[in-house]
Amino acid sequence: MLRIRHKAEGKPGALLAERVDRPEPAAGELLVRVGAIGVTLPTVRKLWERGDGPVALGGEIAGEVVALGPGVEDFALGEHVTGLCFADAYAEFAVLSTAMASRVPAGVTAVDAVAVVRSGLVALGAYEAARPQLHESVLVTAAASGVGVMALQYARALGAGRVVAAVSSRAKVDFVRWMGADEVVRYADADWGGPYDVILDGVGGDLLAPAVRCLAPGGRLVAFSSGGGAVEAHELLLRGASLIGFQMRAVAAGQPERHARWQRELWQLYGAGTLRPAVHAQIPLSQAARAHALVERRRNLGKVVLVP
Template identity: 35%
Template structure:
């Protein structure tokens, strides 16, 4: 039987386990893939604690799969699927599966993997890179404008910095001092996080802010803008940022968005910055690396070669 890394109830790491599961069967409009790689994101461990995305109301069944972005090879087609074929390399957001040997994907949330895109890099795109892309498009700043990104050293931040640069923006990245060289290598002006960061950033006179941290950092970042409609967040609930005059990032979970970020990678404008990989048997270690909050770039679980 295939293996999957799951959580058996809401709680902490003690709820996690690598178990054997039944091989999923694709329903109408779905494909089954043999997973090659899975991206690791903060939302994964947050869901283990009981977190739900805005609008989610369904009761979760246990054991519940970890993982919100995967790449792999099509193994089986569900009823009505005509645009994909068995043996094609694809990536997307799983309906079932994630940190697992097999996953189900909806044809609405899947795209073909270009030949120039590795499975590991493809597995980082559906959540982090698409979130970054959606936010940059939502701000719609003109070329030459200055964008400030808080939490710039994480998975979404690293993508946001590069995508903004590809769109002709100047970028100021707020992150720890230890990530200075890393962010500067991506073309961003680094501002050290921590006490006093907002005064250090004020000299850059940002035209827009993309917040990935929330809390006090979001509130402080809002003071940098005269026009609060140029304030967006993926790090705080909508009601919090709306009180500050800004908005939460509007997500477009579509195949077209997946294609767009994949093209950026193939064209050399976006490097997913996969900094560490772990085998499925060490999925818990991969998740702890992200949960501790000190990662640089993206962590990926490699399920098969």
């Protein structure tokens, strides 16, 4: 089978295509014939990290279960699933832990599943972590990303009074309006149109501090990106505001019932047409470097998906 790994020189785009035997699932694992792989900015950023040899690329996958590991009884051969794979996700066959697996309803393509599920779960989890109230104002950064477009739609569906998208360029303005934003601001703007009751931050880094300054009294900012960043405690004290960190993996592993509830809510909203997947491009797995370059430069409108 085809598998893509990073060459571990610490350079973006240094990817290695290799032919290997397909893996075998261990206890508690599924072997999935991969139909789609979601490309995420955290995965691309990790390419700067050095290693002793080729580095496995984890990521979001969707596909068909073709083998069960010992003791697996909750899934069956032929079922379609999606989930986060921490080993070699960039491959024609991948091993997926049952704890991270979510069933895909009949009729949903692998591409749509990978565009909706992981990004949708992160968006829903981050929004719930903010403890939103009806009619509150919401700002979403990285609003044109896979998670961002889901967050815009969630905020709208769950009763936000005003939904504002923050993006990097004018080229994304019409797109995020189409995905549900009432208003759009750019990171370079002097005025971000605040204050906001809730901010969902998918960027971090240098944008974290100005985002905090846009919080309303008692506002909550949920940081879910891998971009880091720092804020002055004084800024939070001044507003009586909160900064909350959210990580999807911790919920999936430590709170399985909550994770399962979010999955059910996600598919209900998708089935009702409330959530729409947004796929910027479907790119062959063999051209993974091109997909990474697109995401790294933040030129995508929605999800970038690799197709084996």
